[in-house]
Amino acid sequence: MLKSVILPEAASADDCARAVLEAWPDNLVVHLAGLKPEQDLREFYGAMFDKIGHAEPLAEDATVGDRNSQRTGEVWMQVRYDPAIPDAYRHSANPQPLHTDGSYIPGFPNAGFLACKAMPKSGGATTFIAGKDVVAALQSEAPDLYDRLLAVDIPHARSGDRRVAPFLRFEDGEPVLNWNYYCVDTEADAEVQSLRQALFDFLDSSPMIAERLQRVKLSPGEAVLWKDDRLLHGRDGFDPEIVSDRFLWKAQVQVEA
Ligand SMILES: O=C(O)CCC(=O)C(=O)O
Ligand SMILES: [Fe+2]
Known part of the structure; x- marks a missing residue:
């Protein structure tokens, strides 16, 4: 179900892509760890996407329009604690109930992706159940x-x-x-x-469900890729101290493996 890959700190996007493609056929969730925490996440993992398939420009912005018109045409969107943005799980500290990301999108790509910029000490794991x-x-x-x-x-x-x-x-x-x-x-x-x-x-x-749920608490620099419609995912609530205390970059990817 879940494979954690520990890459060398200096791994390239190519090395990372090879590890993903190797783990993908036999796992629903691939957790990528070991990389330098301070790297540019969108640059590094964006280059990796092009070697495992491609990202789809499905990002939404909760500060734009209403819930029916929040597409930005970008690949990356923020999952970032910010109490100034109401009514959006992506910006709250609440637990998020189990779901698939493609629920309302016909032809949704086969994988969800989150890369971690910041994670609070307490709570905030992403949850998965096969x-x-x-x-x-x-x-x-x-x-x-x-x-x-x-x-x-x-x-x-x-x-x-x-x-x-x-x-x-x-x-x-x-x-x-x-x-x-x-x-x-x-x-x-x-x-x-x-x-x-x-x-x-x-x-x-x-x-x-509670017993079989698996948790991936990302550290800065780490990422997780999952087969969106083969499992459910959600997240644990957390205790934020400051704005952006928990900050993940999210993308949707078609993996060709
Ligand atoms: O915050 C997380 O770990 C998961 C976020 C998520 O599932 C989503 O934004 O759709
Ligand atoms: Fe989600």
Whole structure:
């Protein structure tokens, strides 16, 4: 599920790309550590993207317009603690519930990416749970909910995009997920709305989900790349002391491996 690669401090973007491509086929999450903390993250990892595939210009800016018009046309966006920017998980210190990033974007690339510029001492890990563990938890703890989730399409909408997909489907026997509680189309019918709440409550309270959740607490210079629709991710809350106390650069990448 999760592979931590410790690269030499002087590793090049090429070395980093080779390590990613080697780990990618057999893992859902690749954690990249060991690099110099003070490097220019966007320059280094941006060069790495071009060697493993390419980044998509899907960045959003929470300070621009409303939630339906925040696309900037850039690759990189900030996940940065800033209490001056309200109503955005990317700028809060709250725990973020499990989700996929591509929930409302048709043709979303296959990987999410976060690189760390700053991390507070307390809390702030990014959390991951494999699709197969979500399936196992639903089957054993909430079999009726599991059946409904397979049967009902859930429309998600935001930033002018809309995607209709079930929470869970199988592709070549592998679970594929599509989910963000906060992006479910508000116009969807009552069945969808009740399923939305039931799934949120389940993910929030399931003992098996809590037990199988894995944490990656990034240090400055480190990064994590994950197969967006093969797992769910979120983050632990944290205790900020100053603005930008936690600062990650986020991108969306199509990995060709
Ligand atoms: O803050 C994190 O570690 C995760 C952020 C995230 O999942 C997101 O911005 O979509
Ligand atoms: Fe996310």
